[in-house]
Amino acid sequence: MYDEIDLNQINIDAAPPMEEPARQYYFMAKCREWVRDFEQKNCHAPKACVVNMGCQMNARDSEKLTGILKLIGYETAEEENADFVIFNTCTVRDNANQKVYGRLGVMKGLKKKNPSMKIALCGCMMQENAAIEKIRTSYPFVDLIFGTHNIFKFAELLYASFETEGMLIDIWEDTDKIVENLPVERKYPFKSGINIMFGCNNFCSYCIVPYVRGRERSRNPKDILMEIEKLAAEGVVEIMLLGQNVNSYGKTLKEPMRFAQLLQEVEKIEGIERIRFMTSHPKDLSEELIQVMKASKKICRHLHLPLQAGSDRILKAMNRVYTKEQYIALAKHIREEIPDIALTTDLIVGFPGETLSDVEETISVVKEVEYDNAFTFVYSKRTGTPAAAMEEQVPEEVVKEGFQKLLETVQATAKKRVARYEGQVMEALVEEVNEHDASLLTGRLSNNTLVHFSGSSSLIGKIIKVRLDKCCGFYYMGTAL
Ligand code: SAH
Ligand code: SF4
Ligand code: F3S
Numbered sequence: 001m002y003d004e005i006d007l008n009q010i011n012i013d014a015a016p017p018m019e020e021p022a023r024q025y026y027f028m029a030k031c032r033e034w035v036r037d038f039e040q041k042n043c044h045a046p047k048a049c050v051v052n053m054g055c056q057m058n059a060r061d062s063e064k065l066t067g068i069l070k071l072i073g074y075e076t077a078e079e080e081n082a083d084f085v086i087f088n089t090c091t092v093r094d095n096a097n098q099k100v101y102g103r104l105g106v107m108k109g110l111k112k113k114n115p116s117m118k119i120a121l122c123g124c125m126m127q128e129n130a131a132i133e134k135i136r137t138s139y140p141f142v143d144l145i146f147g148t149h150n151i152f153k154f155a156e157l158l159y160a161s162f163e164t165e166g167m168l169i170d171i172w173e174d175t176d177k178i179v180e181n182l183p184v185e186r187k188y189p190f191k192s193g194i195n196i197m198f199g200c201n202n203f204c205s206y207c208i209v210p211y212v213r214g215r216e217r218s219r220n221p222k223d224i225l226m227e228i229e230k231l232a233a234e235g236v237v238e239i240m241l242l243g244q245n246v247n248s249y250g251k252t253l254k255e256p257m258r259f260a261q262l263l264q265e266v267e268k269i270e271g272i273e274r275i276r277f278m279t280s281h282p283k284d285l286s287e288e289l290i291q292v293m294k295a296s297k298k299i300c301r302h303l304h305l306p307l308q309a310g311s312d313r314i315l316k317a318m319n320r321v322y323t324k325e326q327y328i329a330l331a332k333h334i335r336e337e338i339p340d341i342a343l344t345t346d347l348i349v350g351f352p353g354e355t356l357s358d359v360e361e362t363i364s365v366v367k368e369v370e371y372d373n374a375f376t377f378v379y380s381k382r383t384g385t386p387a388a389a390m391e392e393q394v395p396e397e398v399v400k401e402g403f404q405k406l407l408e409t410v411q412a413t414a415k416k417r418v419a420r421y422e423g424q425v426m427e428a429l430v431e432e433v434n435e436h437d438a439s440l441l442t443g444r445l446s447n448n449t450l451v452h453f454s455g456s457s458s459l460i461g462k463i464i465k466v467r468l469d470k471c472c473g474f475y476y477m478g479t480a481l
Contacts, residue, residue, distance in 0.1 A: 054090030067183030
């Protein structure tokens with residue numbers, strides 16, 4: 001693994017190796033020379049800020065970028081007023097793109113004050129030609145742009161950008177490559193995400209992810225298990241297996257493996273106390289998986305099962321490949337088998353052609369399933385997706401009305417569901433000092449509900465017993481025991 005690689009042993013005067021990841025370590029060694037020069041001139045190490053703007057998968061990619069930056073000698077900074085700033089972008093909805101442009105507007109001012117500052121952009125939004133064009137014309141002060149498929153080349157691209165005047169752009173259309181054993185710097189010492197697969201083959205008609213993340217590729221189970229064993233040895237107690245559709249894990253491997261089998265292997269790893277995963281597509285959720293979850297001592301009592309919409313007509317147009325009845329039957333079956341499980345979901349309002357009576361169908365599923373939490377999104381038109389070409393885009397007022405009604409139902413049902421443990425004692429993994437009140441700590445229950453309670457920050461990273469005193473909607477106030 002990477003920490004056994006010594007950059008001092010690399011001959012940076014030789015030609016770069018062709019194989020990966022050796023090639024990237026060669027460029028990390030080259031970048032380190034550059035960083036040393038910077039230190040000599042400026043009497044301090046350069047500071048780098050990695051800004052994550054996307055989902056858990058992007059967050060994991062950001063940890064990989066941070067790992068490389070640290071290895072080459074950068075100090076990490078929270079503020080964007082640093083020597084190197086990289087935005088790891090998202091493009092799932094248009095507001096994600098607008099946020100990037102907003103941040104770039106601020107960066108323009110910062111770079112004026114500090115012209116030697118370097119600014120980079122990567123991630124999903126960079127896989128869109130229109131975004132690249134806009135950045136090229138409106139934000140010419142950006143130094144480096146790369147995408148999701150060549151993120152493993154970060155060290156090489158960073159070195160190239162040190163050597164280049166102006167904007168360097170490297171975007172790949174697709175890849176079948178998975179480069180293992182690059183550095184990672186975890187945000188939390190006690191929990192970690194782990195990619196088990198990349199890309200998506202589902203092509204839900206509204207969604208841009210398959211276009212910007214490419215085709216589904218699973219990592220070899222051996223690499224995944226080795227990574228988790230290493231994390232356990234470093235003190236990680238909770239892991240989250242990441243993929244756009246974890247239920248189809250392993251189908252494209254030379255020696256196919258089912259997700260439920262992988263989970264059973266992960267369960268055996270000593271030191272790992274909690275296993276989570278994200279995301280499950282209802283169409284691929286197997287009985288085997290339900291039974292493995294039921295029998296497991298480590299898999300958390302939480303399943304995120306995106307519904308998206310409740311009307312069969314809309315589900316069909318979305319290409320979700322299940323009906324309302326099938327979804328409800330699945331959810332009920334899971335609840336029967338694992339009564340203490342928390343179900344959460346994603347919902348979209350305003351898909352082309354959706355009427356208020358369609359939204360009523362979504363509301364009826366929410367009432368029937370009683371989710372513990374639901375993320376509700378307003379449909380956002382994504383260029384290049386089939387839904388963007390559909391006529392009958394829904395007027396804003398209709399979307400607003402449906403959205404408001406749905407949100408009210410979600411909040412009411414969630415409160416009822418979450419509150420059912422009031423007064424009970426449960427185990428929580430203490431994650432951090434509360435963001436809004438520094439006298440409190442925040443812990444996470446197995447079912448993913450947060451609980452806030454007072455206690456010493458030395459408890460962070462530990463699994464402790466907490467009494468759930470009062471339910472406040474989606475979270476609890478509690479007492480550490
Ligand atoms: N692979 C995951 C979801 C990834 S995107 C899954 O299928 O569950 C996260 C969520 O964003 C989706 O579940 C969906 O609810 C929402 N989403 C995706 N594209 C969207 C769009 N064009 N407009 C609004 N919401 C969208
Ligand atoms: Fe998008 Fe559907 Fe793939 Fe999820 S499963 S990433 S919603 S295409
Ligand atoms: Fe994630 Fe956004 Fe990309 S949701 S996969 S970062 S488009």
